[in-house]
Amino acid sequence: MSTGPAPRNAGNLRRNAVWAFVGAVIVSAGWTAAVLAVPGLVSSESSPRGLNGYHLSDDxxxxxxxxxxxxxxxxxxxxxxxxxxxxxxxxxxxxxxxxxxxxxxxxxxxxxxxxxxxxxxxxxxxxxxxxxxxxxxxxxxxxxxxxxxxxxxxxxxxxxxxxxxxxxxxxxxxxxxxxxxxxxxxxxxxxxxxxxxxxxxxxxxxxxxxxxxxxxxxxx
CATH class of the missing domain: 3.40.1000 (Protein Transport Mog1p; Chain A)
Structure with a gap:
């Protein structure tokens, strides 16, 4: 039994999926760069805070x-x-x-x-x-x-x-x-x-x- 031709928009869907993936990678890379430059962008209640110059001593x-x-x-x-x-x-x-x-x-x-x-x-x-x-x-x-x-x-x-x-x-x-x-x-x-x-x-x-x-x- 033969099958009909593939839906006309199948290629478009595949191309869209590829570009969506590429876009996600670009956005992710940009976000990573932003986080490295400005850590406060992802600060949350559980994020570590600075030590404000305090340090350990031996005694x-x-x-x-x-x-x-x-x-x-x-x-x-x-x-x-x-x-x-x-x-x-x-x-x-x-x-x-x-x-x-x-x-x-x-x-x-x-x-x-x-x-x-x-x-x-x-x-x-x-x-x-x-x-x-x-x-x-x-x-x-x-x-x-x-x-x-x-x-x-x-x-x-x-x-x-x-x-x-x-x-x-x-x-x-x-x-x-x-x-x-x-x-x-x-x-x-x-x-x-x-x-x-x-x-x-x-x-x-x-x-x-x-x-x-x-x-x-x-x-x-």
Whole structure:
């Protein structure tokens, strides 16, 4: 059984398909060149942000030294500060941990712990995660206060938790600036009537001052 002639427009369809493919290649090449020239054209919420001059150091206990906190506390003579730094194509990080003893303190309220850390996010935008972290703390009963003048965004967390007699205090300051995130947190405990750690506002002032110093030091 013979077949009829091919539809008259079949050749046209094939030619159109070829030119459509060529056009797509040209457009794709042009878009690629534009992206290389102007990366912001494809920026999204998940796109990495610049590091704004922040860089890693080998000893964050020195670079990020909490001078304001150390006006009230001294480093424990039984536990030396520990620091750690990691380098990776996608993420650099550095941290420091300190055990502290309050100058002139008494009983259990004379001891505290301090931990601070910086992450340099080179492959993602950390802003959505930082915002989620803020809301998680709020949901767990922490007092959350926005702080102006530190990076692109910053907030302060505080909670005095425990029974009528025994309390634990947690204070933290979180900062984000581009792809850099930094936080410093303080923990201590006390028994009612036997002395207390610094107040919420005193801790905020100290952590904010030390955060400002650390951010400046990381850009030198």
């Amino acid at each position: 964050f206990c020195t670079t990020g030294k909490p001078a304001k906190i150390l006006q009230t506390y001294s480093v424990s003579d039984t536990s030396a500060p520990t620091h750690h730094s990691d380098r990776h194509p996608a993420l650099d990080s550095m941290s420091c941990s300190m055990s502290l003893k309050r100058t002139g303190g008494n009983n259990d309220s004379e001891y505290a712990s301090l931990f601070f850390r910086t992450d340099l996010h080179k492959a993602i935008n950390p802003a959505p995660e930082q915002e989620a972290n803020k809301e998680l703390y709020r949901g767990r009963g922490y007092q959350v206060t926005d702080v102006a003048g530190l990076g692109e965004e910053a907030y302060y967390l505080y909670k005095d938790d425990g029974s009528d007699q025994y309390h634990s205090v947690y204070a933290e300051l979180d900062v984000r600036d581009g792809g850099m995130t930094y936080y410093i947190n303080y923990t201590a405990s006390y028994t009612q009537g036997k002395g207390k750690p610094p107040s919420k506002d005193e801790l905020r002032g100290a952590l904010q001052s030390d955060a400002q110093d650390a951010l400046r030091a990381m850009r030198k």
